[in-house]
Amino acid sequence: MSPAAVDPAGLPAGPDAALTRLFAARGAAIVTVPILQPADPYLDTAGEALRRRIFLTRGEGGEQLCLRPDFTIPVCLAHIAAEGTLPGRYAYCGTVFRQLRAEGSEFRQAGLEDLGDGDRAGADARAVADALAALAEAGAPDALDIVLGDQGLFEAVLAALGLPDGWQRRLVRTFGDDKLLRSALDDLARRDGQAIGSLDPDLHRLAKARDLDALTAAIESRMEAGGLSAHAGRTPAEIAGRLVEKVAVAEARLSEASLKLLTEFLAIDLPLDAAGAWLERLAGERGLALGEGLSTFEARNRALAEAGVDLSAIRYRAAFGRPIDYYTGMVFEMRRKGQPDALAGGGRYDRLLTFLGARQSIPAVGFSLWLDRIETARRSFR
Numbered sequence: 001m002s003p004a005a006v007d008p009a010g011l012p013a014g015p016d017a018a019l020t021r022l023f024a025a026r027g028a029a030i031v032t033v034p035i036l037q038p039a040d041p042y043l044d045t046a047g048e049a050l051r052r053r054i055f056l057t058r059g060e061g062g063e064q065l066c067l068r069p070d071f072t073i074p075v076c077l078a079h080i081a082a083e084g085t086l087p088g089r090y091a092y093c094g095t096v097f098r099q100l101r102a103e104g105s106e107f108r109q110a111g112l113e114d115l116g117d118g119d120r121a122g123a124d125a126r127a128v129a130d131a132l133a134a135l136a137e138a139g140a141p142d143a144l145d146i147v148l149g150d151q152g153l154f155e156a157v158l159a160a161l162g163l164p165d166g167w168q169r170r171l172v173r174t175f176g177d178d179k180l181l182r183s184a185l186d187d188l189a190r191r192d193g194q195a196i197g198s199l200d201p202d203l204h205r206l207a208k209a210r211d212l213d214a215l216t217a218a219i220e221s222r223m224e225a226g227g228l229s230a231h232a233g234r235t236p237a238e239i240a241g242r243l244v245e246k247v248a249v250a251e252a253r254l255s256e257a258s259l260k261l262l263t264e265f266l267a268i269d270l271p272l273d274a275a276g277a278w279l280e281r282l283a284g285e286r287g288l289a290l291g292e293g294l295s296t297f298e299a300r301n302r303a304l305a306e307a308g309v310d311l312s313a314i315r316y317r318a319a320f321g322r323p324i325d326y327y328t329g330m331v332f333e334m335r336r337k338g339q340p341d342a343l344a345g346g347g348r349y350d351r352l353l354t355f356l357g358a359r360q361s362i363p364a365v366g367f368s369l370w371l372d373r374i375e376t377a378r379r380s381f382r
Helices: 015-025 040-045 072-081 120-138 151-160 165-174 178-189 201-208 212-225 236-251 256-266 272-286 291-306 371-380
Strands: 029-031 036-038 056-058 064-067 088-097 106-115 144-150 269-271 314-317 330-336 342-348 364-370
Touching: 015 029, 015 088, 015 106, 015 120, 036 040, 036 072, 040 064, 040 072, 072 088, 072 106, 072 364, 106 120, 106 371, 120 291, 120 330, 120 342, 120 364, 120 371, 144 151, 144 291, 151 165, 151 256, 151 291, 151 330, 165 178, 178 256, 201 212, 201 236, 212 236, 256 272, 269 272, 272 291, 272 314, 342 371, 364 371
Parallel strands: 029 088, 144 314
Antiparallel strands: 036 064, 056 064, 088 106, 106 364, 144 330, 269 314, 330 342, 342 364
């Protein structure tokens, strides 16, 4: 089974129909999804930049709904509800709704979601190649700035530096936002432990030693002495776990050498065909074990070349991300030369479908085109 599909041959003539025919020729089912969508998946996974632009409303049963601000989540939900076969490719074309934008509140988008392909490098390359083909079909200018980032490689660098899990999560949440990332790095460089300054010394000692059993018992004893039920709210074991992480985060410091290495990594801005060798050299010279993160990066570059994508025309920027929280790996944007707004953008989101309720882990990658921006760019070249 698969989400309800429409026949691209039955669509009206025009550039949008040409795009859907292109997508169908590349093995994608053309699907439609309702304009009204459950709001919680967006509020929980999309990130602040998108959350604050959502049009919210209430359903007849009091459930929180929204006008769809993108197609990725609705397409994934439709796939899960229909128990769609895998791998599956779904394409769409329609209107999305976002408030607080200078361009207005309604935008036409087209795009493609590629679900369940275990060849992640090949699927990533196909997404980039399909986005380029779709831009050409839609009449976008030939002169493009294409930028690619890799959240998975960023996470590999953080892990190789030995940062506590809490700090790694905090830094990953800032990926793609230069201001927030710089603030987090500055904070990491000067940690002074103030966040735990009032913590009971005995609890501090146990948390620092990561003695969860003793820490849980100590917390339970203090709760009983204070007349608090151990079964109300968080359990003593949950509190102990959070306290261990809080102490580790508060007391973590990045050495000057490690901070310099992370800063050097984040400053990488190279043509994609030169980036692999640069990363290998950086990892080798600094003893940075990037493991699967680097091998995935190199495999994707090979797949891009095999797909006919010119790597020299793409910039790899180590600090580049997109302001949507569900991305997990490669992200990219394609812009009119010298302009800031994306004409196309997308990336990998391997954890999203599980979060949305899929019974198995489903690798996924996709992209969308901003059709109104493409039309504006096309008119300016006439």
